[in-house]
Amino acid sequence: MKRNIKPNPPNLFLRFFRWYCHPDLLYHIEGDLMELYHERNSANGKRKADIKFIVDVLLLFRPGIIKPSSSYHNLNHYAMIKSYLKIGIRNLLKYKGYSFINIGGLATGMAVAIIIGLWVYDELSFNHYHTNYPRIAQVIKGGVFQGKHFIGQDYLPYPLIEELQSTYGANFKHVVPTSGFGAVLSAGDKKLSRTGMYIGEGAPEMFTWKMKYGTWSGLNDLHSVMISESTAKAFFSNDDPLGKALKVNGTIDVVVTGVYEDFPKNSAFHGINFFEPWKFRLKREDWIAKQGWENHFLMVYVEIQPNISMERAGANIFNAEMNAIKNIDYLKEEMQYKPEVHLLPMDKWHLYSNFKEGVLQNGPVQIVWFMGAIGIFVLLLACINFMNLSTARSEKRAKEVGIRKTIGSVRRQLIGQFFSESFLVVILSFIVALVIVGASLPWFNQLAGKAMTMPWHLAGFWLTALGFILLTGLLAGSYPALYLSSFNPVHILKGTFRLRNTASIPRKVLVTLQFTVSVILMICTGVIYHQIMFVKDRPVGYSREGLISMWKKSDEYNKQANVIRTELKATGAVIEVAEAGGEVTGIWSNNGGFTWKGKDPNKQEDGFATLNVTAEFGKTVGWQFIDGRDFLLTMAGDSSAMVINESAAKEMGLENPVGEVIHWANRPWGVDKDFTIIGVIKDMVMESPFEPTRPSVYFTFGYKGVLLLRLNPAMSTSEAIAKIEPVFTKVIPDLPFEYNFVDQSYAAKFRAEERIGKLAAVFACLAIFISCLGLFGLASFVAEQRTKEIGIRKVLGASVANLWGMLSKEFVWLVVLACLIAIPIAYYILDEWLKEYAYRTAISAWILTTAGLGALAITLLTVSYQSIRAALANPVKSLRSE
Numbered sequence: 001m002k003r004n005i006k007p008n009p010p011n012l013f014l015r016f017f018r019w020y021c022h023p024d025l026l027y028h029i030e031g032d033l034m035e036l037y038h039e040r041n042s043a044n045g046k047r048k049a050d051i052k053f054i055v056d057v058l059l060l061f062r063p064g065i066i067k068p069s070s071s072y073h074n075l076n077h078y079a080m081i082k083s084y085l086k087i088g089i090r091n092l093l094k095y096k097g098y099s100f101i102n103i104g105g106l107a108t109g110m111a112v113a114i115i116i117g118l119w120v121y122d123e124l125s126f127n128h129y130h131t132n133y134p135r136i137a138q139v140i141k142g143g144v145f146q147g148k149h150f151i152g153q154d155y156l157p158y159p160l161i162e163e164l165q166s167t168y169g170a171n172f173k174h175v176v177p178t179s180g181f182g183a184v185l186s187a188g189d190k191k192l193s194r195t196g197m198y199i200g201e202g203a204p205e206m207f208t209w210k211m212k213y214g215t216w217s218g219l220n221d222l223h224s225v226m227i228s229e230s231t232a233k234a235f236f237s238n239d240d241p242l243g244k245a246l247k248v249n250g251t252i253d254v255v256v257t258g259v260y261e262d263f264p265k266n267s268a269f270h271g272i273n274f275f276e277p278w279k280f281r282l283k284r285e286d287w288i289a290k291q292g293w294e295n296h297f298l299m300v301y302v303e304i305q306p307n308i309s310m311e312r313a314g315a316n317i318f319n320a321e322m323n324a325i326k327n328i329d330y331l332k333e334e335m336q337y338k339p340e341v342h343l344l345p346m347d348k349w350h351l352y353s354n355f356k357e358g359v360l361q362n363g364p365v366q367i368v369w370f371m372g373a374i375g376i377f378v379l380l381l382a383c384i385n386f387m388n389l390s391t392a393r394s395e396k397r398a399k400e401v402g403i404r405k406t407i408g409s410v411r412r413q414l415i416g417q418f419f420s421e422s423f424l425v426v427i428l429s430f431i432v433a434l435v436i437v438g439a440s441l442p443w444f445n446q447l448a449g450k451a452m453t454m455p456w457h458l459a460g461f462w463l464t465a466l467g468f469i470l471l472t473g474l475l476a477g478s479y480p481a482l483y484l485s486s487f488n489p490v491h492i493l494k495g496t497f498r499l500r501n502t503a504s505i506p507r508k509v510l511v512t513l514q515f516t517v518s519v520i521l522m523i524c525t526g527v528i529y530h531q532i533m534f535v536k537d538r539p540v541g542y543s544r545e546g547l548i549s550m551w552k553k554s555d556e557y558n559k560q561a562n563v564i565r566t567e568l569k570a571t572g573a574v575i576e577v578a579e580a581g582g583e584v585t586g587i588w589s590n591n592g593g594f595t596w597k598g599k600d601p602n603k604q605e606d607g608f609a610t611l612n613v614t615a616e617f618g619k620t621v622g623w624q625f626i627d628g629r630d631f632l633l634t635m636a637g638d639s640s641a642m643v644i645n646e647s648a649a650k651e652m653g654l655e656n657p658v659g660e661v662i663h664w665a666n667r668p669w670g671v672d673k674d675f676t677i678i679g680v681i682k683d684m685v686m687e688s689p690f691e692p693t694r695p696s697v698y699f700t701f702g703y704k705g706v707l708l709l710r711l712n713p714a715m716s717t718s719e720a721i722a723k724i725e726p727v728f729t730k731v732i733p734d735l736p737f738e739y740n741f742v743d744q745s746y747a748a749k750f751r752a753e754e755r756i757g758k759l760a761a762v763f764a765c766l767a768i769f770i771s772c773l774g775l776f777g778l779a780s781f782v783a784e785q786r787t788k789e790i791g792i793r794k795v796l797g798a799s800v801a802n803l804w805g806m807l808s809k810e811f812v813w814l815v816v817l818a819c820l821i822a823i824p825i826a827y828y829i830l831d832e833w834l835k836e837y838a839y840r841t842a843i844s845a846w847i848l849t850t851a852g853l854g855a856l857a858i859t860l861l862t863v864s865y866q867s868i869r870a871a872l873a874n875p876v877k878s879l880r881s882e
Contacts (some may be wrong), residue, residue, distance in 0.1 A: 084420035091421065101777040102386050102425050105770045107432035109382025110472065112766055114437050115444055116375030118452045123368045126266045126350035131208040132303060133172075136346040137310060139164070139300040141321070143337035147608060151342055157298040158288055162323050162340070164302070164317065171313040174202035174303040177278050184553050185227075185274065186247045187235045191736045193553075194231060194273035196248075198281040199233045204260070206303045207269070213242050213256030219277045224257035224616060227274045232259045248276070249554045252284075265451045268349055293325050293666035299392050302343070314343040322660035330667070333592070367756060374763050377517045379769055383475050384510040385774030386425065415481045422525035423479025426469055445757055449751075507778065508814055514771040515818035516825075519855050521764035524825035526847040531834065532750055534841035541684035541693075542584065543622035544743040546711040549583050556732045557707065567727045568709065573720035575712050578620035579704035581612040585745040587686050587694065593666040594697075596652050608648060609686070609694045612702035618643070618681075620710045628658040628679030631700055639700055642675045645683045648695035662697075675699065689749055690837040691804075709739075768855075772862040775811060783807060783870035791875035803871035808863045815859045819852040826851075 003708055044248060092099040127133050139160070164175050180197045203209075204216035204226070212229050219226060225246060232241040244256045254276065263269045291297070304313050321339040325331045351365035445452055455461040552558065561579075568574040579783065582588030592607040615631040617623075622737030626646060631638045642662060647655045657677045663670040683693035711720045721739075728737045783790070790803055827843055834840045 018061075039749055044229040082506050084417050085424065085537050087417065088421040088424040090218075092424070093874045097780065098389055098777060099425075102389060103429050103432060105385045105773040106382045106429035107436060108426065108766060108770055109379040110433035110468075111436035111440070112763065113375045113379040113468075114376075114433060115441065116371055116763075118441075118454075119448060119450065120368055120372045120375070121446075122266050122450055122452055123351065123365075127268055127346050128262050129267045130346070132206060133346045135304045135306070135310070136206060137302055137304065137314075137343040138346070138349065139302060140316075140342050140344050141296075142340040142342055145337060149765070151340070153296065154299055156298060156300050157293045157296055157321075158291045158298060159324065160321060161298075161300060164300070164319055168317050168760065169309055170321060171305060171316050172302045173305050174200070174206040176200035176203045176206060176301045176303075178203075178301065179281070179298045180272070182551055183274075184250065184551065184738075185231070185235070186250060186734070187244065187291075190235060192231070192234060193736060193738050195271055196274040196276060197269075197272050198278045200276050200278045202303075203275070203301075204258070206301070207693075211260035212259045212261055213240065214256075218257030219275065221255070221257055222277055222280045222283060223254050225276055226258040226260060227256055228262045228272070230262050231261055231273045232256070250556075251554065252428065265449075266350075268346075292667060293321065293328070293331055304343075310343060310345055317341045317343070338710045351835050362382070371759065374521065376451050378763060378767055378770065379472065380475075381514050381517060381770045381774075384473065385777065386477070386771065387424070388507045388510055388774055389777045413746055418481035419473070419477045422481065423469070423473040426473040426477075430465070430469055430472075447762070449756060463865040484555070510512070511771075511778070511811070511814050512776065512818045512821070514767075514774065515815050515855055515859070516822045518764065518767040518771050519819050519822035519851055520826045520829070521760060521767050522851040522854060523822065523848060524830060524868055525764050526759045526851060527707075527755060527826075527830045527834075527841075527843055528753065528760055530844065530847060531841050532753050532757060535689045535837075535839060538685065538689055538839065539682070540689070540746070541624060541682040544746055546713055546717070547584075547621060547742040548709040548711065549585075549742050549745065550707040550739045550741045552579075552705050552707055554732060554735055556734070560731045564707075564727065564731055567731070568724060571723040573712055573715055573723040574709050576616055576620040576710040578616040578708045579614045580617055580706045580708060581610075581702060581704050583706055583740075583745065584621055584684065584686055584708070584742060585749070587611070587696070590694075591666050591669065594666055595665075596654070596660060598653060608651075609696040611696065611698050612704055613698050613700060614704065615700060617708070619696070620708050621684075622710075623684060624682045626682060628677070630679060637676075638678070640673065640675055641678045641699070643679045643681060643698040644677055645681050645693065646694045646698055647683050647693050649680050651695040669702065671701075673763075678703075689746075690753075690839050692838050768858060772858060775859065775862045776866065779807070779811065779866040782810075783866045787870070787873070790870050795872075800868065800871040804864065804867045807867035807870065808860060811859055811863050812856065815855050819855060823848050823852065 011066050013802070062633070130136065138154070139156060140151065141153035141156060142149065161175060161177050164172065176199060178197055178199045180195065182193065183196050184191055184193050186192070199219070201219055204211070204219065209216065209226075213232075214226070218224050225248070227235075227241070227246075235241070235246070239258045246254050246256060248254055263272065288647070302313075304310055318340055320341045322335075325334060325339070351368060390839075434454075441452060441454065444450075482579060557564070565577045568577055580811055587609040589610045590607045591610045592605050594605070594608060613631075615633045618630040628643070631641065631643065635641075644652075644657060652660075652662075654660055654677075657680055660677050662675045662677065663673070664675055685693055686696070687694065709724070711717065725737045728735075786807070793803060793806075827848070834843070
């Protein structure tokens with residue numbers, strides 16, 4: 001019986017194409033061909049013969065045999081790109097596990113790179129808030145000490161200001177003296193403690209303050225004050241603050257003449273809440289104008305004239321102090337240091353402000369580059385995962401490549417296909433990365449001490465993001481695209497195609513690189529924390545726990561000193577009260593002019609740290625005597641006595657210092673007399689705990705601006721504070737009760753190192769996570785590729801342990817190799833880093849061993865899941881096709 005068949009053209013076409021092409025290819029392009037069929041018939045307005053459509057489609061996929069109709073030229077490019085995207089999406093959906101690993105790992109790497117990129121930009125743009133920053137500099141001093149050149153003394157003598165203005169004024173647009181201080185501002189019943197600064201008239205224009213109210217000329221009035229926007233809001237809410245009255249420390253009346261925008265965190269002036277005129281300080285404190293060249297107590301900033309370079313201006317003022325003091329008799333000793341004047345550019349303050357023997361060192365910028373390198377490496381690890389999994393799955397896509405080449409695809413088309421898949425993954429990863437960054441940025445800001453935000457509104461950010469996507473897509477997709485497109489179609493379609501033994505070498509190299517970076521970061525984290533703990537365990541020479549420090553911000557403290565002391569001790573919450581010239585967690589004064597028996601007259605003296613204290617100071621802080629005794633209130637002669645630390649005793653070369661006489665001649669202190677050493681104490685760590693203790697002397701005369709309280713250890717801290725506060729609010733009602741715990745102030749000295757350690761730990765964990773994510777995918781792939789081998793081995797009697805070892809040992813050896821490479825590299829990096837600290841730990845072997853063993857343990861945990869899963873599988877299922 002004759003069958004009258006009028007088949008549906010698409011069905012006829014698909015039957016023909018199933019015969020002509022491999023099913024794997026049809027799976028990917030079937031939808032495209034169906035769409036093309038309907039679009040073609042719609043465009044022509046009538047149905048074409050089925051056979052003609054088939055020929056045209058074949059010509060579309062096999063160009064060069066017969067020239068296809070021109071209508072396909074426009075479709076070709078569009079259809080190709082659309083096909084690329086559809087194939088990429090289908091592959092992502094078909095292999096969900098690999099897609100999750102690729103997108104998740106790459107998104108994590110990109111998120112880390114974006115966050116670190118924001119952090120690096122924030123660091124490198126430090127002080128760029130100030131428009132004139134390229135022409136602003138700080139004036140610093142240098143000289144020669146014991147044959148070595150030094151630079152970096154921040155504090156300068158008062159006469160240098162006039163010298164720079166009068167003799168060298170042609171070099172500078174502004175010369176601005178400054179000195180910072182803490183104070184209590186009050187308006188009505190509201191009292192707030194704020195950090196302020198006395199500053200010269202040209203400062204607002206020089207530093208380009210962004211004024212919210214008022215003008216730059218506001219500081220011309222001696223009784224004016226300029227306050228930050230946040231301070232204005234705290235006092236006056238939304239009212240106009242101009243002309244409003246404030247009190248400083250409850251006694252000084254000032255008027256608000258300007259409100260400026262708060263300085264950002266990446267500005268050297270961040271946290272300065274108000275400014276007062278420098279001339280107002282000169283009027284109130286007439287002792288300043290009487291100071292000579294030997295007293296260094298203020299900081300000076302300058303703005304270079306537009307027609308003069310920073311280098312030329314620095315060269316011009318190099319001998320400014322030397323020329324000014326060369327004929328002053330009492331400064332002959334100062335001349336021995338050959339004083340120099342230098343300019344430190346504003347863009348160097350934050351990252352390049354360390355000097356070593358007169359040369360400006362990289363300093364903190366090394367940390368910036370180190371963190372930037374971590375960001376690049378973490379992103380590289382994520383890209384390695386993509387490349388590894390793509391090349392590992394190359395055999396599964398070999399038939400697709402062979403068929404595409406057979407029906408006319410050229411290599412560049414295949415490269416385009418694989419690059420399009422790479423960019424699809426990268427774009428999806430970038431979207432996920434932005435979500436991760438948005439969610440984690442507040443936490444990272446808290447960890448890093450920053451206030452960074454995503455710059456969504458900046459075109460530069462999106463241009464950078466586009467370049468970032470292109471670079472990452474090319475980096476992640478280059479090797480798979482070039483590698484997969486190079487397959488020989490003849491071998492593939494004959495079934496003789498096999499990956500060469502060398503095909504796995506790039507994957508092994510990349511896995512080794514991943515774990516090398518991860519182990520280096522693990523070792524860095526361990527050594528940084530070990531260094532911090534080593535220094536924290538350093539004896540400090542006094543007892544920090546239960547010790548409170550308070551700055552005396554008003555003369556009322558001195559007037560009511562006896563009342564405060566009596567009432568505090570009467571509460572039972574305080575067992576001792578003392579006063580000092582500064583806090584015990586810092587050295588506030590360094591002086592020379594000391595002579596003693598046996599001193600070498602030709603030896604240059606670096607000076608001694610000097611701290612004036614009351615007789616109760618030793619009992620209050622709990623310093624520890626090596627020899628001699630403490631100050632006594634009952635000993636009138638103790639006004640001419642000194643207690644020195646063991647470093648001072650060594651510096652003086654005195655074997656039995658107690659009872660020795662020291663002569664101290666010092667113009668700024670107004671002293672020229674003999675002192676007797678009555679005691680030697682253990683070194684008190686008052687400055688950086690990472691550096692040696694400076695030679696120090698303690699005496700009882702002079703102004704003391706800090707109050708120290710030793711809390712009763714038998715009483716809880718909260719209960720003690722509750723009893724102390726009413727004493728201060730009753731005796732000095734005009735000032736708020738503010739205090740610092742000395743142990744917290746000391747702990748803050750470790751903040752920078754702890755921050756580096758925490759960041760290194762976080763990024764080490766992320767690097768391990770990304771590496772393990774890729775390792776998990778590779779282990780899954782290897783187990784899948786060796787399914788039949790595993791089945792045969794199980795049938796022949798192999799145990800689960802045997803199979804686990806067989807599948808795991810390849811990865812274990814790669815990690816062992818990574819550890820062998822990482823350990824010497826990490827040792828070199830950390831050894832150089834530790835050299836920056838005078839008081840430092842050694843790089844312990846246990847840290848290196850722990851990091852290596854940890855990497856091996858993590859590897860085994862990652863690989864074992866897939867290995868054991870494959871080993872436990874039923875061999876019947878894997879061998880069924882055989």
